[in-house]
Amino acid sequence: MLAEKIVPPRLPEQWSSSYVSYWQPMQKDDQITSGICWFDYEQNRCRIDGLFNPWSEEKTGHRLWMSEIVTASEGKTKKSKIAYYREPAQSETEYEAVVLDDDLDVCHDVLLTQDVLLQYQASYAGSQHLLGRETEAWTFTKPGKGPSTYYFVKGTNQLIRMVTGDPEVHASIRDFPNFTTHAIADEIFSNGA
Numbered sequence: 001m002l003a004e005k006i007v008p009p010r011l012p013e014q015w016s017s018s019y020v021s022y023w024q025p026m027q028k029d030d031q032i033t034s035g036i037c038w039f040d041y042e043q044n045r046c047r048i049d050g051l052f053n054p055w056s057e058e059k060t061g062h063r064l065w066m067s068e069i070v071t072a073s074e075g076k077t078k079k080s081k082i083a084y085y086r087e088p089a090q091s092e093t094e095y096e097a098v099v100l101d102d103d104l105d106v107c108h109d110v111l112l113t114q115d116v117l118l119q120y121q122a123s124y125a126g127s128q129h130l131l132g133r134e135t136e137a138w139t140f141t142k143p144g145k146g147p148s149t150y151y152f153v154k155g156t157n158q159l160i161r162m163v164t165g166d167p168e169v170h171a172s173i174r175d176f177p178n179f180t181t182h183a184i185a186d187e188i189f190s191n192g193a
Contacts, residue, residue, distance in 0.1 A: 006124045008117030008138050009157035014040045014184050017159075017176040021053040024167045029056065038184050041114040044073035045189050048111065054172075061085060062098075069189055070107050077107035116140075117150065125149060130161055131177055153179075 016038040023030040035050015052064040062083040070077045081100040086093050113119055120140035127136050128151065135151040142148065151161040158179045165171035 006136075008122045008124075009152055010118065011039065011041070011112070011114045011116070011159060012157055012181045013042050013114075014038075015159075015179060015181050016184055017179040019050070020175045020177065021050070022173050023054075024163075024171050024173050027170065029058065031055070031057075038188050039110060039112065039114075040184055040189070041110070043189075044110060045069070045071045046110040046112070047189055057086075063095075068111070070110050071189065072108055072110050075106055075108050077105050079103040079105075120148075122150070127154060131175060133160060135160055 016036065018034060018036045020032065020034045022032040026032075031051075031053055033051035033053040035048060037046065037048040037050075039046045047067065047069045049067040050065065052066050055064050057063050060083075062085045065082045065084065067080045068077060080102050083098045083100055084095045085098065087096050116122075117138050117140065120142055122138040122140035125137035125139045127134060129135070130151055134154040136154050137149050137151050139147060139149045146165055148165075149163045150159060151163075152158055153160055158181075159176050160179065161176065162174045163171050167173075
C-alpha cells in the first residue's frame, strides 16, 4: 500500500500575528527583536511593523523601527521609519527617536505568498514539538536564498515558525506565537496608519 502523499498547506486568506525574530546560533552582534504582521491575500496586501532585523546599530549608529505596507494590488509599498539613537546619560542610556523620510517603491508581490510551499515545491520534513504545539515541518529552497523550513501547527495552515538558513551555521528564526485568522480592519493598511 502506498503512503498517502501529504499536500503542503496554503496560508489562510487573512492572518495576523505578533512575531519574535532572532538568530540561531546567536552571534555577538545578533539581535532579538519583535513586531506584528498582517496578511490579506484576498486584497493582495500585507503590513509588517517592528524593529528591523538584521540591522547593525554599530555600523549605522541607531536601531531602526519600520512599518512596511505592501499594497501589491496597486503595485506599491510604503516604508515608514524611525531611527533610535542611543544617548549616553549620566547613569543610564537613553534613546532619542528620529522620524525618517518614508520610502515609496514599486512592489507587485506581498512579502510572503499564500502558496509559498507549493510555489517552491516544499517537501514534508516530519513533526516536532515547538512553542507548546505539535507541528509539521516543510523544507524548500528559494533560488539564491538558501534553505528554508516552515513549521505549521499539526493538521492546520497556521504558521508557527520560519527558519531561513542553516541553524548549524547561522539561520534567521521568526516565531509567530499568537497566529490568528480574525478579520483584519481596512485601516491597518491605510497610509495614515
